[in-house]
Amino acid sequence: MIPCPPVEMRVAAPEVAPMASISPGDRPGYAAALEPSRRGWVTLPLWCVWVEPPGPDLWSKRWHGAVETSLATWATHLKLIRVKNASDAHLRLWRRNPPLQGGRASNGRALLSFELVQRGGKKIVEPLVDLLISPGIRQEAIEATSLHELGHGFGLWGHSDQPTDVMAAKPGPTPIKQLSKRDRLTLNWLYNQPSGVSP
Ligand SMILES: [Zn+2]
Numbered sequence: 001m002i003p004c005p006p007v008e009m010r011v012a013a014p015e016v017a018p019m020a021s022i023s024p025g026d027r028p029g030y031a032a033a034l035e036p037s038r039r040g041w042v043t044l045p046l047w048c049v050w051v052e053p054p055g056p057d058l059w060s061k062r063w064h065g066a067v068e069t070s071l072a073t074w075a076t077h078l079k080l081i082r083v084k085n086a087s088d089a090h091l092r093l094w095r096r097n098p099p100l101q102g103g104r105a106s107n108g109r110a111l112l113s114f115e116l117v118q119r120g121g122k123k124i125v126e127p128l129v130d131l132l133i134s135p136g137i138r139q140e141a142i143e144a145t146s147l148h149e150l151g152h153g154f155g156l157w158g159h160s161d162q163p164t165d166v167m168a169a170k171p172g173p174t175p176i177k178q179l180s181k182r183d184r185l186t187l188n189w190l191y192n193q194p195s196g197v198s199p
Contacts, residue, residue, distance in 0.1 A: 003081045004048035005120040007088050013114035013125045019196075029186030030165065034158035039114060040196020042127045043155045046079045050089035063095050063135040066142035073178060074150050077187060091129040091153045093146065098132040107134045108145040110152035114197070127197050129153040144175035151183070155190055 016038055024032035036042075049071065054064040071093075074080065083089050098109035111130045116123060131149045133142060151167045163172030165180045179187070 003046060004083050004088055006085070007117055007119055008121070009118040009123075010087065011116050013116045027186075028189050029182040029184075030158065030160040030162075030167065031186045031189040033160065034156060034186070034190065037112065037114075037127075037157065037196060039125070041155060041190060041193045042112065042157065042197055043191055043193070043195045044090060044127070044198055046081060047154065048083045048088060048090045049080050049093070050083050050086045050091070051093045052086075052095045054095075059135055060095060062139055063133070063142055066139050067093055067133060067146045069143055069177075070146040070150055073147060074154065077179060077184070078154055078191075089128075090126055091131065091150075093131045093133060093150075095135045096132050097134045097136065107137050107141060108132060108149040110149045112152075112157070125197060140175045143177060144171065147176065154187075156183075156186065160186075 018038040019036060019040055022036075051064065051067060051071070054060040071080065086092050098106050101109075109132045111132070113128050114125055115128050117126045129152075131146070131153050133146045133149060135142070137145070147166050148168075148171075156167050158167070159169035160167045160182060162168060162180075162182065163170060164176065166176050166178075166183045167186070168176070
């Protein structure tokens with residue numbers, strides 16, 4: 001089977017009742033702080049990823065370079081495949097400022113939805129993640145922001161209480177550019193849980 005076959009049809013997935021909540025119990029890293037979606041854990045064995053292409057200006061090239069660096073970091077932990085068309089992706093990175101939330105600006109945002117998608121004649125429910133990463137911040141900040149938002153996108157829906165983790169709720173003074181040991185333990189735990197969306 002070719003990876004990431006073109007999408008032939010895409011509509012919003014039917015609503016489902018939320019899963020019964022599970023007690024976090026004994027989990028490594030900050031896995032106890034992760035929340036499953038209504039459909040369960042949002043993990044895929046292979047993620048089809050699209051990145052907004054750069055324009056002719058230096059600023060968009062700079063954004064693109066920073067985001068590519070973050071994707072390369074995640075690619076050492078997860079299986080990613082790049083797609084040329086945004087419509088064929090599970091996860092899309094957009095070069096834009098997230099809309100204000102409660103009157104406050106932020107550098108990045110991760111938005112998750114579920115869609116009923118037909119690929120190669122087969123209909124499946126897939127996650128669709130849109131990451132909005134601001135271009136108007138320092139290159140280091142674009143890198144740290146996209147690394148963090150990609151973590152949400154790849155299923156880490158929750159935050160760590162330690163500033164040295166990629167998924168820190170409150171980032172410390174030094175931008176984080178690599179997954180910490182706790183990030184890796186948490187990711188590893190998550191990808192060993194049954195996926196709520198995997199085909
Ligand atoms: Zn976050």
